[in-house]
Amino acid sequence: MTAYDVVVVGLGGMGSATAAALARRGQRVLGLDRYPAVHDQGASHGETRIVRKAYFEGAAYVPLLHRAYELWDELGLLTRTGGLFLGEEGSRVLGGSLATAREWDLPHELLDAAAVTARFPDMTPPAGTAALYEADAGFVSPEAAVRAQLERAVAAGAELHHEEPVTDWSADGDGVTVTTEGGRYSAGALVVAAGRWAVDLLPGLAVPLRVESRTMHWFDVPAGTFTPGRFPVWIWERPDGTTPYGVPSVGPGVKAAVHHSTVQSAEDWTAEQVGELLRPLLPGLGAPLRAAPCTYTMTPDEHPVVGKHPVSDRVLVACGFSGHGFKLTPVVGEALAALAVDGTSPHDLSTFDPLRVLPG
Numbered sequence: 001m002t003a004y005d006v007v008v009v010g011l012g013g014m015g016s017a018t019a020a021a022l023a024r025r026g027q028r029v030l031g032l033d034r035y036p037a038v039h040d041q042g043a044s045h046g047e048t049r050i051v052r053k054a055y056f057e058g059a060a061y062v063p064l065l066h067r068a069y070e071l072w073d074e075l076g077l078l079t080r081t082g083g084l085f086l087g088e089e090g091s092r093v094l095g096g097s098l099a100t101a102r103e104w105d106l107p108h109e110l111l112d113a114a115a116v117t118a119r120f121p122d123m124t125p126p127a128g129t130a131a132l133y134e135a136d137a138g139f140v141s142p143e144a145a146v147r148a149q150l151e152r153a154v155a156a157g158a159e160l161h162h163e164e165p166v167t168d169w170s171a172d173g174d175g176v177t178v179t180t181e182g183g184r185y186s187a188g189a190l191v192v193a194a195g196r197w198a199v200d201l202l203p204g205l206a207v208p209l210r211v212e213s214r215t216m217h218w219f220d221v222p223a224g225t226f227t228p229g230r231f232p233v234w235i236w237e238r239p240d241g242t243t244p245y246g247v248p249s250v251g252p253g254v255k256a257a258v259h260h261s262t263v264q265s266a267e268d269w270t271a272e273q274v275g276e277l278l279r280p281l282l283p284g285l286g287a288p289l290r291a292a293p294c295t296y297t298m299t300p301d302e303h304p305v306v307g308k309h310p311v312s313d314r315v316l317v318a319c320g321f322s323g324h325g326f327k328l329t330p331v332v333g334e335a336l337a338a339l340a341v342d343g344t345s346p347h348d349l350s351t352f353d354p355l356r357v358l359p360g
């Protein structure tokens with residue numbers, strides 16, 4: 001059996017960043033993935049992922065996001081377009097973004113519906129809707145990010161085996177053993193960053209994971225509209241709680257999708273329904289052009305699970321990103337590398353604790 005310092009299972013968003021961070025710290029790293037590099041079978045594909053700091057999901061994310069921004073800038077992959085987080089007064093998206101911005105003194109502006117349209121002519125929010133505008137928000141390409149992290153890992157000496165599914169792992173006092181369809185490997189530590197397949201590879205996890213499907217849609221738009229520079233990233237919590245989002249156009253069409261839904265399952269929205277839902281906000285939205293499936297791995301409190309596996313300090317996990325994890329990939333990679341090498345993380349991961357108390 002070949003021995004490594006750390007085996008990383010899963011080379012998607014989290015695993016690629018972790019393999020790169022570990023290799024750059026001089027670790028002997030083996031990365032394993034069931035698919036070819038930069039595939040579209042998991043959660044890290046679809047051209048764009050929103051990156052933002054005024055986080056309505058919780059102010060505790062902000063120190064991690066500050067560090068993630070530094071790392072995205074180091075990678076040169078963040079396109080800042082500004083971001084609009086829209087809703088009625090008291091909505092989670094607007095109120096939560098504002099609370100986090102105020103708590104951390106993050107630069108932001110509050111805009112009413114008319115001010116939004118005056119600044120972003122492709123967007124016409126209904127009266128009564130307001131927005132927090134964050135100039136620092138933008139997007140990254142998940143494909144470019146995974147590719148860049150895999151290249152960094154290899155450049156720093158990591159060995160990566162694509163198309164080699166892991167079937168089992170075990171840990172004891174001396175280290176870990178990882179079994180794949182092609183062989184067995186021993187290492188001092190194991191990182192499981194298996195996305196939706198964490199459900200199979202981490203059966204003993206205390207935080208239950210639920211896999212949901214989501215469809216990303218692209219719509220035709222008039223030439224020269226919805227472009228970066230003219231149009232921001234956005235998330236809109238409608239009065240009924242249904243929450244669509246979108247990103248400026250970077251290829252054919254503009255992307256929009258449903259994050260959470262109250263009127264029907266978020267899994268069931270067709271392109272026609274998304275278009276109909278959004279035309280009051282985005283009157284330039286034309287016919288659906290294309291669509292792509294993707295998966296969310298949800299936890300009950302919608303916070304990820306990042307930290308030491310309860311069965312062994314040598315096994316680290318990163319899963320359950322609940323549809324909002326990509327922006328965190330570089331900082332999660334850095335934190336997992338530190339946990340594997342130093343035994344502690346430089347970042348406070350208590351919100352993501354695998355043993356946290358969950359809502360009843």
Ligand SMILES: Cc1cc2nc3c(=O)[nH]c(=O)nc-3n(C[C@H](O)[C@H](O)[C@H](O)COP(=O)(O)OP(=O)(O)OC[C@H]3O[C@@H](n4cnc5c(N)ncnc54)[C@H](O)[C@@H]3O)c2cc1C
Pocket residue numbers: 009010011012013014015032033034035041042043044045046048049050051164165166167193194195196197198201214215216257294295296318319320321322323324325326327328
């Ligand atoms: C439609 C959609 C929109 C999103 N929008 C945003 C957004 O705007 N902003 C944001 O921050 N986040 C967003 N997210 C969430 C974000 O994309 C995910 O949280 C992130 O990509 C998860 O990365 P991951 O590494 O956990 O999973 P993945 O990237 O899926 O990686 C898991 C990897 O593990 C491998 N694997 C699994 N099992 C095995 C095995 N047994 N052996 C070997 N390899 C294995 C898989 O092949 C895969 O490569 C969105 C997600 C979706 C689906």
